[in-house]
Amino acid sequence: MNPPGKLEKGLAIVLLLLSTGAFLNLFLKHGKFAFRQNAGLPFMQVIWSGLYLFVLFFLIKEARGFWRLLLRGWPFLLLLAICLLSIGWSDDKGLTARRSVALAATTLTGFYFAVRYSFKEQLRLLVTLAKICAVLSLVFGAFHLGTAVDSQTGRMYGLFLEPNGLLSFMFDVLPVQQLFEQWSAPWYGIFTQRNSLGMMMALSTVVLLLWSRLEPEHKWSAYPWAGLSFLLLFLSGSLTGFLSLFAVLAVGWLLRYMRTNRHSTRRILVASVVAAAIGLYFIASHFAAVAAFLDRDVTLTGRTTIWGASLILGMDHPWIGHGFNAFWLGDEGSSGEVRKLAGWDVPSAHNGYLEIWLDLGICGLAAFFLGFARHFWKAAECFRREGLWEGAWPLLFLIFLFFVNLAQSSLLSPNYVLWILYVAISCRVCLLTGRRSEGVRT
Template identity: 30%
Template sequence: MVEYDSSLNRIIFFLIYAITLSLLVLRWKKALYVLVLSKDIFLYSLLMLAVVSIFWSFEPSTTLKNTVTLIGSSLFGLYFVSRYSLKQQFYLLAWTLGIVIVLSFIFALALPKYGIQSDLGGRPLWRGVFTHKNGLGGRMVTSSIVFFLLGYQSQRRSWLFWGGFSLSILLLLLAGSISSLFNLLIIILGFFAFQIWRWPYPVMVPTLIMMATISQSLYLWLSNNASVVFSSIGKDATLTGRTDLWPLVIDMIWKHPWVGYGYGGFWQGWDGESAYIWLNAGWTPNHPHSGYLALCLDLGLLGLGLFFLGFWRSYLQGFIFMRSSNSALDIWPLMHMTYIFLASLTESNLLESNSFVWILYVAACFSVRMRHEIKIKS
């Protein structure tokens, strides 16, 4: 396993957030307009809960450090929305993710010591510019969505966007991230399902009822044949040990159920409360492999409740946002929030500081909230 010195990363993130704050100060009227107009009280409350959790955190220094970077990430999402239109955001994301794709190929092919890892069976799996294959897999889901929407929407240079989409899928396959590939399949299907909401009501309602019936039948079949499905894709029914880990995590959640152990205060190795899990799990995880359980450990059921209230509010407004438009790009907030919902079932980066996913979630929430408020006022 390759060891990484993260001190340079911390310096880079500090500079990014310092510049972001400076830019927001220079554009304070626009930033304040977005904050006031969006009225996203649940998002604000969740961030405030993370900040004040330093008072009951089991590791206050870690909580202080993590909340600073969490607020910095959220402010970056605010700047992203206040400075750029949705179309401009997409082109910036396409450039950024295109660079990630190119660098990941370079790392894997020219620097395999850093760009490739081996699984338990010794099979080489690509991780590109990330520290783990799941990092590459998760980012390529976002990349696939961005290039798919741009390719679907654009009349010019569409071949370039479909090329980015194809390379993103290729990296997903090379990373061997089955869960990410499965999530992407659901999201792409969701893209076509979401457009049904743009149909006239007499056609939309029976179509949605039919789809709900089919989905329920498919869910029941998958529930009864889970072991067969997992074995057919080379996975075990424990989701690589996750289902054995989760009961131990839940035991610790119930020791401090309401406000948790403080943001980032639980996973402190043998010196923290995580020692119980390390001792009983037989291995040394640094997160619970579930965003929802991670949020409960950090901020308790109160934090989880605030997140879901804000999430579903923004998600429902995302449908209104989409129905009032004919652009494929306006489906992006729904697709990204769907990705977060699915990925958080097995990954822990739901409320993670310095998180690209969280930045885009904040931006998506502000976008749909602003469009909703503007529509009401008009």
């Protein structure tokens, strides 16, 4: 089939942009949506329906590749089957049915990107997406457009700007503190909360830096865009975004070192595992001090309270959960109890893996990790066979996805960019490794 044309690529970028949750902050009043959150915006439902028809059209035209992909993407089909079956025991059957259908359409979108775009072409689309999000977020932040879901105020940069902060040495030389104090409130850009901006800008920084390696002639144009993305990440004050970016950059450096020193691969891996274990032990032993250094309290901005309450209230259905997207029903049921304990209107578990367990129980969580482990292994195999940076992209994204979801519920979500990318990258990896295996057998 012919490669994607300009119109198809344009529609793909629009789809990815909307899947980030962009512009929903224009429909917030006093931190709450001006529509029923479980029902959604009617005109957005029409737009999504049109975009999914566009996806279906190209999947039908790529029928042979699509069916081959379905066989190799069985972990996603297993997870979708559990979501659909959960309608039977859901606390809100209608909501679970709608969200399961939306998740199926979102998963098909991931299949579409896997079939139609190579890793390099996927990155090219993401570079364009990163630039659009960065520019619009800068405009929204500078002119205070939109409204955030939360009402967090105050300085978000204690880690950097306090007398003992990482950048405090600059204040003796550069008069920059007053500039940052003017922007003391966290930025959220074109999104509904600062963590969404932080997550997208962290991912954008990774994509742009990776693009500078894939296309060396474009590196001097990629670096300023990566710098703008990092600035917006800084202005968001999202610690999750910072730590996820740091983890990906560290792994990227490690992969590069392993690729150029193949004879030392095992020693490098052992040393990395030992260093990570020592780091985790130190953090666990000095958790309060580490949290204070990162300008957070021991509850991680209330997350530990949410996690504890969710674990307790989720134990009434530990194996099968409450039904896909049916645990958080506002002040009703178990989610209402969590809100009472937390003292505010908690919208999610703030942990992607806990979210899956609450919705689909141990069965759903096991199905997810089965697929994730399989795709991670195949991504490592792809890295060994492909070029350095293009082959590293699947591994880097999976690591980013893993770390982001330790403190955010950004995983099994309908109409959401991270799920689309996870499906697209994982299925593309399965296609590449499958073709090479078939070539070896023949």
